[in-house]
Amino acid sequence: MIDLVRKELADTSETWVVKIGSSVLTREDGSLDTECLACLAGQVNDLRLHGKRVVLVSSGAIAAGLGAMDKHCRPEGLPELQAAAAVGQCNLMRAYEDLFQHYQTHAAQILLTVEDIENRTRYLNVRNTLRSLLESGMVPIVNENDTVSVDEICFGDNDRLAAMITHLISSPLLIMLTVVDGLYDGNPESDELLPISLIRDLNSTTFQLVQSMSSSHGRGGMKTKLEAAQIATSAGASAIIANGTHEEVLLEILRGEQVGTLVLAQGGALTAWKRWIGFSVRPQGFMILDEGAQRAVREQGRSLLPAGIKEVVGDFNKGDVVGLKDMEGREFARGLSNYSSQATHRIRGLHSSQIRPVLEGHSYDEVIHRDNLVITV
Secondary structure, three states, X not given: OEOHHHHHHHHHOOEEEEEEOHHHHEOOOOOEOHHHHHHHHHHHHHHHHOOOEEEEEEOOHHHHHHHHOOOOOOOOOHHHHHHHHHHHHHHHHHHHHHHHHOOOOOEEEEEEOHHHHHOHHHHHHHHHHHHHHHHOOOEEEEEEOOOOOHHHHHHOOHHHHHHHHHHHOOOEEEEEEEOOOOOEOOOOOOOOOOEOOEEOOXXXXXHOOOOOOOOOOOOOOHHHHHHHHHHHHHXXXXXXXXXXXXXXXXXXXXXXXXXXXXXXXXXXOOOXXXXXXXXXXXXXXXXXXXXXXXXXXXXXXXXXXXXXXXXXXXXXXXXXXXXXXXXXXXXXXXXXXOOOHHHHHHHOOOOHHHHHHHOOOOOOOOOEOHHHEEEOO
C-alpha cells in the first residue's frame, strides 16, 4: 500500500543514509551473511539508478572479525574487541568492494571517531570527502573506528553515528535497518502486534514503548535507534526504522510503501553550522536557566543574557559548546559560549549593563548569541 507522505519523502530526499546493524549482516556463528550483503548491494544500486545518492553506515566489523578468528562469543576485553575489529573491517570492506564492482562502482571506506565530528576542521574535512565521493558516484561505507575508539566499543552504537552523518549532507533521509519491523506498541515477539507506522512527535512516551532486544552480535537496540532518530529529526531530517532482512526493504521505502516506523522531521531544516553546534559536539558544561530566560530562548528565539542564568556547571572556555538546562535539569538547547565558565559564574544573574564593572574589557552583552544557539528538544 502506497502512503503519500512516505512517497513524497522518498522522492524529495536526495541522499539516503542507510545504517545496517550487525544482526542484519551476520549469521548466528558470527560470520558475514554474504547473501544478505549481496541483496542490500543490489538494492543500493537500484536506488542509485533512481537518482539517489547512498551512504552506508555499516556495523559488523567486530562480528565479522570474531567469525574470521573462529571465536563464537563476544569477548569483554578491549584489546580483543579491537583486534576483532581490525580483522573484521578488512573482510567487511572486501565483501562490499567485490559486490559494488559488479555494478561498475566502488566502495569507499571512511572510519571515524567522535573527535572527527566534534573538531570543526575535521568535521568539515569529512563533509567535503563525503560530497566528493558522492559526486563521483562512489558508495561511502562509514564505520566507527573500533580499533582506536574506546568509547564507541564500550558504550556507543553506529545508530548515533548514522544520525550525525545526516548533518553532513543535504536533503537526507535516515534509514536504520535492524531485524525487527519497527517500533512496536508492546512486545514485538507477539504475533498480534504490528509496528507503529508513523511517529509525529518523538517524546518520552515513545521511549517508554522500547523493549530491550539487543542481539548477541549488535550493541544497540530500539532505544539507540529512537535516540538516533531524535538527533536526525531535530535537525530537519526524517528517519525510518525497518527490517533489513526483508529482500526489498529499501525498494519498498523508495516506492512509498508502509514499511517499518517513520519518524517525521521536527520543524524546519537547520543550517550546517547549527547542526554542528546542536548535535555533533558534546557540551563542555551547562548553564541552568530561570523560567524567563528559558521562554526567551526557546519560544522567542532570543539570545541568552546573563540575567537569566541561575547556575554554571562544569569547566569550559570561551567558544566551547555548552548545554542549557531548565530548573528541573532537563537540557533543551546548546550554544557557543562567549565567556568561560569562570567569567560566566561571575556575571550570572546580572543585567548586561552590569558586566563591564565585573569583567574588565568585556566584549559581549550576550552569553550566547542567538546565531550560535540551537534548540535541541
